[in-house]
Amino acid sequence: xxxxxKMMTNKYIRNVNTLATDLDKLNHQVTTGRKFSKASxxxxxxxxxxxxxxxxxxxxxxxxxxxxxxxYLANAESTLMNVQSITIEAKGKxxxxxxxxxxxxxxxxxxxxxxxxxxxxLQALNSSESGEQIFGGSNRQNxxxxxxxxxxLVYNGTTLATAxxxxxxxxxxxxxxxxxxxxxxFDGTSKIISSTVFNYSVPGTQIMKGGxxxxxxxxxxxxxxxxxxxxxxxxxxxxxxxxxSAVNPDDAYNHDKADxxxxxxxxxxGAIVSNLTNLxxxxxxxDFSSQRLETLTFTMQExxxxxxxxxxxxxxxxxxxxxxxxxxxxxMGTHILKQSIFDYMS
Amino acid sequence: MAIPTFSSFQTAYRALxxxxxxxxxxxxxIANIDTEGYTRQRVDLNSISNSGFVQKYSLGLxxxxxGVDVGGINQIRDPFxxxxxxxxxxxxxKYDTMLKGLSDLENIMDEIETSSGLQNELTNFLNQLQNLxxxxxxxxxxxxxxxxxxxxxxxxxxxxxxxxxxxxxxxFDLKKVVVETDFNSIVKGIADLNSQIRxxxxxxxxxxxxxxxxxxxxxxxxxxxxxxxxTSPEFIPSDSEVEGSGIVIENLTVSLYDANTSTYIGLVRNxxxxxxxxxxxxxxxxxxxxxxxxxxxxDTSLEKTPDNVDYSDITKYITGGKIKGHLDLINGNGTYxxxxxxxxxxxxxxxxxxxxxxxxxxxxxxxxxLNKGGGATEKPLFAPSDxxxxxxxxxxxxSDEWMNDPTYITTTDGTSGQxxxxxxxxxxxSAMNSKNNIFESKSGTSMFxxxxxxxxxxxxxxxxxxxxxxxxxxxxxxxxxxxxxxxxESVSGVLLNEEGVNLxxxxxxxxxxxxxxxxxxxxxxxxxxxxxxxxx
Numbered sequence: 001x002x003x004x005x006k007m008m009t010n011k012y013i014r015n016v017n018t019l020a021t022d023l024d025k026l027n028h029q030v031t032t033g034r035k036f037s038k039a040s041x042x043x044x045x046x047x048x049x050x051x052x053x054x055x056x057x058x059x060x061x062x063x064x065x066x067x068x069x070x071x072y073l074a075n076a077e078s079t080l081m082n083v084q085s086i087t088i089e090a091k092g093k094x095x096x097x098x099x100x101x102x103x104x105x106x107x108x109x110x111x112x113x114x115x116x117x118x119x120x121x122l123q124a125l126n127s128s129e130s131g132e133q134i135f136g137g138s139n140r141q142n143x144x145x146x147x148x149x150x151x152x153l154v155y156n157g158t159t160l161a162t163a164x165x166x167x168x169x170x171x172x173x174x175x176x177x178x179x180x181x182x183x184x185x186f187d188g189t190s191k192i193i194s195s196t197v198f199n200y201s202v203p204g205t206q207i208m209k210g211g212x213x214x215x216x217x218x219x220x221x222x223x224x225x226x227x228x229x230x231x232x233x234x235x236x237x238x239x240x241x242x243x244x245s246a247v248n249p250d251d252a253y254n255h256d257k258a259d260x261x262x263x264x265x266x267x268x269x270g271a272i273v274s275n276l277t278n279l280x281x282x283x284x285x286x287d288f289s290s291q292r293l294e295t296l297t298f299t300m301q302e303x304x305x306x307x308x309x310x311x312x313x314x315x316x317x318x319x320x321x322x323x324x325x326x327x328x329x330x331x332m333g334t335h336i337l338k339q340s341i342f343d344y345m346s
Numbered sequence: 347m348a349i350p351t352f353s354s355f356q357t358a359y360r361a362l363x364x365x366x367x368x369x370x371x372x373x374x375x376i377a378n379i380d381t382e383g384y385t386r387q388r389v390d391l392n393s394i395s396n397s398g399f400v401q402k403y404s405l406g407l408x409x410x411x412x413g414v415d416v417g418g419i420n421q422i423r424d425p426f427x428x429x430x431x432x433x434x435x436x437x438x439x440k441y442d443t444m445l446k447g448l449s450d451l452e453n454i455m456d457e458i459e460t461s462s463g464l465q466n467e468l469t470n471f472l473n474q475l476q477n478l479x480x481x482x483x484x485x486x487x488x489x490x491x492x493x494x495x496x497x498x499x500x501x502x503x504x505x506x507x508x509x510x511x512x513x514x515x516x517x518f519d520l521k522k523v524v525v526e527t528d529f530n531s532i533v534k535g536i537a538d539l540n541s542q543i544r545x546x547x548x549x550x551x552x553x554x555x556x557x558x559x560x561x562x563x564x565x566x567x568x569x570x571x572x573x574x575x576x577t578s579p580e581f582i583p584s585d586s587e588v589e590g591s592g593i594v595i596e597n598l599t600v601s602l603y604d605a606n607t608s609t610y611i612g613l614v615r616n617x618x619x620x621x622x623x624x625x626x627x628x629x630x631x632x633x634x635x636x637x638x639x640x641x642x643x644x645d646t647s648l649e650k651t652p653d654n655v656d657y658s659d660i661t662k663y664i665t666g667g668k669i670k671g672h673l674d675l676i677n678g679n680g681t682y683x684x685x686x687x688x689x690x691x692x693x694x695x696x697x698x699x700x701x702x703x704x705x706x707x708x709x710x711x712x713x714x715x716l717n718k719g720g721g722a723t724e725k726p727l728f729a730p731s732d733x734x735x736x737x738x739x740x741x742x743x744x745s746d747e748w749m750n751d752p753t754y755i756t757t758t759d760g761t762s763g764q765x766x767x768x769x770x771x772x773x774x775x776s777a778m779n780s781k782n783n784i785f786e787s788k789s790g791t792s793m794f795x796x797x798x799x800x801x802x803x804x805x806x807x808x809x810x811x812x813x814x815x816x817x818x819x820x821x822x823x824x825x826x827x828x829x830x831x832x833x834x835e836s837v838s839g840v841l842l843n844e845e846g847v848n849l850x851x852x853x854x855x856x857x858x859x860x861x862x863x864x865x866x867x868x869x870x871x872x873x874x875x876x877x878x879x880x881x882x
Contacts, residue, residue: 038813043814184772341847
């Protein structure tokens, strides 16, 4: 096979060009730190890379949501602890009123003090964090706890003492929630599946229970008492304020009645403690989730570097050896292309 | 019979002439070593005999031959290699054109290095929704969500417009550059050369340079469309009355050859030629032929074009070369193509525009539906910006209602009875993550099922794979083409060393011929001036 001059130059140029192309690619790799700059250079890795970017960004969002939920829970916790100390103070006053033989005036003074404590309780229940109500469920703007015409506690527009079980159920399930990476899903009726989100608010009805129950007195008679602490205190105060004797026996102070109401008071104030425990465990769940997401983020970032990034040491070594090959090829060319028989013809 | 005295001088003269021609040819080759498309030439030498002299009585002549005759100066070329080279060139140029076009598309849609593309905007939108879910009653954050939505729609608009521009560029390239400038002028050039060559051949010349020029044009033409070159001999009888005397000349025909249907469509025959025209209606491009002549079968040595060929649309007969590459990019509708109507199913620009349209429709549709908040009244977040009834990638925009009131986004469906719930936002977040979105084409065919990000990644992935594929095809094709080029070069190229050796050899023969001439001269001189002087 004849090897003509044109063939040799052509082949030489092609080879040098191939070397130069590879050299350029390696140079680009070293300067950008990336394995590939277009998806077509490594499609499988590019698809993986897109996925990783998406997941990393989502995880950031989840972490932010967890922070938000944690601060909310912390606020709720401190508010509830405040409520707890209020109830302890109230308890002291009630015991004082019930145990020692007190005159009507003495009782009235204690009743006023308890009334004040009760109002503090109402204020605490209407606490807000940066303008958003803590205990209102999905009612964030307006105070959830108000009073109706007869002074009974109202939660989000419904008088608690007379609320129906359906209404109470609705309030109990009405919380605020965020997506912390559990894939929020909706059931057939387009209602959120609560196991796929994180509920971070305490509905007011968990603290102030609705409905009314009956309490039995020593003599066997029963009186209706609301299940929420505010109404209980109202009833107690009303009872303490009654004079020692009156025309209608119901209008006179009945120590047994007061005692029975005090029993209810102990019952409902104990419920607050269980909320605190709940909040504690929710908070630690969030900590656990946050840690898990952090570990996940590290893993994904590592994967991202493996998928998209280059090992700088290897890249530089490749670049140098390619550069050497390129320079060698250039030098060789001058030797091959120069000579012909005409150099030797005399 | 006696040998004429001076006939030997003719032999010597012919020898000198032949050597001179050889040296000149070698010089011509050396001068043209760098000429593009040059084929090396060799002198055709024939020995002259003195046979064929017939008389009534055989005399048993013992006579030497009469020297050398320069038969002609011919090119050394292998037409089979030419045919193979042209076939491969058609493929290579097609892949090259497709690769360039697809790479342009990749630059528009790929965001792997910039990380500021459509997928990035989607994740940003999702993060803003997460923010809104934390404080749904905060009007400032609804503003941020709306801005993120605007960025998505603007990014899609921009991509769609860039894709349309890329298509326009392809049409321009096809029309102005490939067909009007290159193809049509080459076809005319070949026809002109054909008539020039024919004239030369009639005079008995061998127009090697014209052959070279024509071959170069044929090579170039093969890169533009799938052509086939055929030559047919034509016998031209001479004017003399000797029967059967005349010369045979070669007629060159170039046709468009579609291997799938075995159809030949004439492009050039001798000095007739047909030009092509690109017709573009804003949607599809097609090729029509200005019929100057047809292969109607009158010349039985050539193929005949079937009668059912529609010259106003010969697009389907073009299967290779730059024209095919451009046509596929302009018309290719990928999986949206209507196969029953023979729509082009290559994944060209229309396919990707359609894919973006499908995405825009599904995205806007999903969020518009969710914004109803479980109710029946339409509360669209996205609407077409140009007043048309359908959402496409180029007209997707945030609705006027949302622009006027950022809190138009429905945060809760109100079943809790309160205004501060974030349930509808979480529905939207769930939709962004959901792998159950069904992306449908305009006609309702399900094209893809998955999440929004998966759809986009899939689209870019398809394009990347096509580019990778085309790159490999192009590389392979190019290597084969180069090998054929080398093979051709090996046969037809000038080798400097060879010409140098030839020069030395021809110089030697020239010297020898001169010496022969001198010898004859001296012999004659002896005869004339030195013979018969005895006794003088």
